[in-house]
Amino acid sequence: MSTETSGDFGTICLGWWRGLTDPSIGRSRADLARLKRAGGAVDALAIRAVHDLNRKLAAAGHDMRAAPDRLALIAMVLAQVKEHTGPRLAQRMGQGDPKPLSEIRFDRLIRTRDLTKPEELAxxxxxxxxxxxxxxxxxxxxxxxQDLRWWTDATRARWCFDYYGASQAAPETEQMSEESEA
Known part of the structure; x- marks a missing residue:
């Protein structure tokens, strides 16, 4: 499949998340609650909302059926987000003194590499x-x-720069280079 697509992956996920977190939609509330409790990829893949996300992604050329664990990870993590904010997550984790997320916990998070292994993904x-x-x-x-889709060395390096407040000095990486590493 071509890396050129008709819709931005992150924007599609944001739209899906907004629908999932809309309190006026009863079915979405139930799916959101189930996703928050999902213990792994299979649990998440048994939820209709995850397949709704993939249908939206596939329509824009980002079909995730070949990477169901990645799709499940994205859905499970996004279900935990209550507020869409400007700063990236790693920036938020590293802001302030003391940092909200300790360096030890950040190190453990960032060292998770091989998402082909179910235990690493979990x-x-x-x-x-x-x-x-x-x-x-x-x-x-x-x-x-986007970062969870391309959880590569380049993505994790950017997270390190963001966490330590040095994102302005971070190496410029284009999405295409991240995609080629996946």
Whole structure:
């Protein structure tokens, strides 16, 4: 599949998240509650909302059926977000003194590498759920979805720069280079 698509992955995930977190939609509230409790990819994939997300992504050329664990991770983590904010999650985790997320917990999160292993994927989901809790459950939903889709060395390096407040000095990485590493 071509890397050129008709819709931005993060923007599509943001739209899906807004529908999922809309309190006026009863079915969405039930799916949101189930996603918040999902213990792993299979639990998440058994929820209609996750497949709604994939249908929206597939319509824009981002079909995630070949990476169901990644799709589940994105849905489970985004379900934990209560507020769409400007700053990226790693920036929020590293702001202030003391930092909301300790360096030890950040190190553990950032060292989760091989998302092809179910235990690593579950560990990353757990670490991100905890991180979101300590920053008031606010994150840039679109950027977080993109980062989870391409959880590569380049993404994790950018998170390190963001966490330590040096994002202006971070190396410029284009999405295309992240996609080629995935």
């Amino acid at each position: 560990e990353l989901a757990t670490q991100l759920r905890r991180a979101l809790a300590v920053v008031g459950q606010g994150a840039n939903v679109a950027r977080l979805a």
